[in-house]
Amino acid sequence: MTFEDFKVHFDKVEICNLTPDALEDSTAHKWEVTIHQGSWVRGSTAGGCRNFLDTFWTNPQIKLRLTEKDDGQDDCTFIAALMQKDRRKLKKLGAEMLTIGYSIYESPGRDGHLGKDFFRYHPSKARSKTYINLREVSNRFKLPPGDYVLVPTTFEPHQEADFCLRIFSEKKAITEDLDENVAIDLPEPLNPSPQETEEEKQFRALFEQISGKDMEIAAEELEYVVNAVLKKTKNIKFKNLSLISCRNIISLMDTSGNGKLEFSEFKVFWEKMKKWINIFLLFDFDKSGTMSSYELRSALKAAGYQLNNYLLQLIVLRYSDEEFQIEFDDFLNCLIRLENASRVFQALSVKNKEFINLNIGE
Structure with missing residues (x-):
């Protein structure tokens, strides 16, 4: 097929690669890769983008710790790639590609799922360039060493899907899902007072x-x-x-x-x-x-x-x-x-x- 014929019959090309290494011939440089699987579930973890503050904080949250600067640089380079899963498989059931993206917040010294007030008073340090209805949204970032929280979301709340988030970093980065540990704090049973109110x-x-x-x-x-x-x-x-x-x-x-x-x-x-x-x-x-x-x-x-x-x-x-x-x-x-x-x-x-x-x- 000639290039002219290709342009007539196709209007979009998606280049798929497992990691950034696959695009390079040299094996001297390898990217560090971490993968997180998650879900947006209606009513609990499908909070939508930052426009919807009341539910945004309920989205899954991934902690990202950047510890090593790039060689000869002051910042740390990483790529965040968010992919919505199984949408093509579900297309025959009427499912469409959702509009997805993510925001990144600096969160020094904070553990556990971040609440609504954190996002009310803290602006994002970085975000995906756009929310778009593609299978994958990926961007390259340079941020100073430190602790960050990445929040993957659909644009609208209440939209349900599974997702895969991949973090590629030039130096080793530490990531973990920010989920609460199950804990119970029950008060001791009360003894009724003999004096009635x-x-x-x-x-x-x-x-x-x-x-x-x-x-x-x-x-x-x-x-x-x-x-x-x-x-x-x-x-x-x-x-x-x-x-x-x-x-x-x-x-x-x-x-x-x-x-x-x-x-x-x-x-x-x-x-x-x-x-x-x-x-x-x-x-x-x-x-x-x-x-x-x-x-x-x-x-x-x-x-x-x-x-x-x-x-x-x-x-x-x-x-x-x-x-x-x-x-x-x-x-x-x-x-x-x-x-x-x-x-x-x-x-x-x-x-x-x-x-x-x-x-x-x-």
């Missing part, structure tokens, strides 16, 4: 009215009590708690194992409930009675649960709706299940705080 006296009167002399209530009665109290609470726009939620509350708080809640157990639970309500209201930014699933990481951390991306994605899939919103009833169920699982784990992890051994009965 005015609020507790009102609860007791309502409790006695419903439970009778035994002062114990089942899930159906608990549903009535909790919803009656929430309706009288100012600044709360929650829908009624479901019967399933009330059964889960009893499973968490019922120490006697009779499937009912005593008043003393209800008092302990209500202290938890007030804390969880305040956390939910804190992250219900538009006061709509729902919370964005992208804020779930921060909300759970405020409640004592630091989760990694994988666990967060599973929870979002379970508890958020199609608009990536979480109602208080679902948030409550999530916290109850997490606390139940955490307390069981803590009870069984006597020798090792990271692992437990279970027999079939357990």
Whole structure:
């Protein structure tokens, strides 16, 4: 085929190479290469570009440490190549190439997943030249030695795909995924005070009215009590708690194992409930009675649960709706299940705080 014929039939050429070394005949110079596989998942890690600050920080984050200057230079040279995976394979299912790119931020002395406020107050040090709907976006950079965070994103939030990020550096660079280690910080169970507050006296009167002399209530009665109290609470726009939620509350708080809640157990639970309500209201930014699933990481951390991306994605899939919103009833169920699982784990992890051994009965 002549070059003129080639120009008639083709309008774009993509030159593929495994590494920059493949373009050179000399073997004297070799690039250092690190590869990171990741995913943008709707509702948890598909935050879109910096234009969408409220969700941008939830994107996957890769730490990049540049330690050695180029020979005879003051800076470190590297190439960042971001590739979206399997889009051609998925084309027959209607998938198109997404518009992708990345930003690079200086982050000295910072570990763990960076939050919204970091990106609010820190400008990027470098970025891909453009966001474009190509299979791969790559650029060459020169930056001073130091610690950086690279944030790969789609242009729009809520767009789902797998990606591969490759870092090529002239000198050895250290990279790692910035994901949270799973950690649990549960407060010790509260002991009810013998002195009842005015609020507790009102609860007791309502409790006695419903439970009778035994002062114990089942899930159906608990549903009535909790919803009656929430309706009288100012600044709360929650829908009624479901019967399933009330059964889960009893499973968490019922120490006697009779499937009912005593008043003393209800008092302990209500202290938890007030804390969880305040956390939910804190992250219900538009006061709509729902919370964005992208804020779930921060909300759970405020409640004592630091989760990694994988666990967060599973929870979002379970508890958020199609608009990536979480109602208080679902948030409550999530916290109850997490606390139940955490307390069981803590009870069984006597020798090792990271692992437990279970027999079939357990």
